[in-house]
Amino acid sequence: MTSTEFIVIVGGLVLGYWLVAVVWPLMRDRGELPPGPLLFEPDPPWHEVLGIAADADGTAIAAAYQAKRDEYSPERIAGLGHEGRRQAQLRVIQIDRAYAAAMRELGTGREDAEAGR
Known part of the structure; x- marks a missing residue:
């Protein structure tokens, strides 16, 4: 060999x-x-995101939603760096999703409005 x-x-x-x-x-x-790890974390309960009680009515939910949205307005986050603005945008998305979940739970969400047409 x-x-x-x-x-x-x-x-x-x-x-x-x-x-x-x-x-x-x-x-x-x-x-x-x-x-x-999961690719996406599950959303926390809407009342924790909005900072109100789980049995709040529609006006309290709307007021809490607007207050949370105002915390992350473009004028307030303009001075943050790129990563800070990105985190603020993700937080706004989380707030919007929490508000939509609260409205669905109350029965005044978009699905009910579209069904009535």
Whole structure:
């Protein structure tokens, strides 16, 4: 056996081991998501986001919503850096989602208005 044949045999064994040990598990588990953190965090309860009681009426919800929105108005966040403005925008989205959830719970959400047409 020459040294070239020996190198080819050892290289083939290494390549085969790599295929079985690394590539095969990747191909087999392709459809499953690995365990880890959620891609999106679930929304907190709307009354916690708006800072009011869970049994508040529509006017209290609307007032709390407007007050929270005013905290993150463009004039107030203009002096923040890029990351601060981004966080404020995400907070406004969370506030909007909380308000929509509260209105749905009260039965005055957009779904009921569209059903009445």
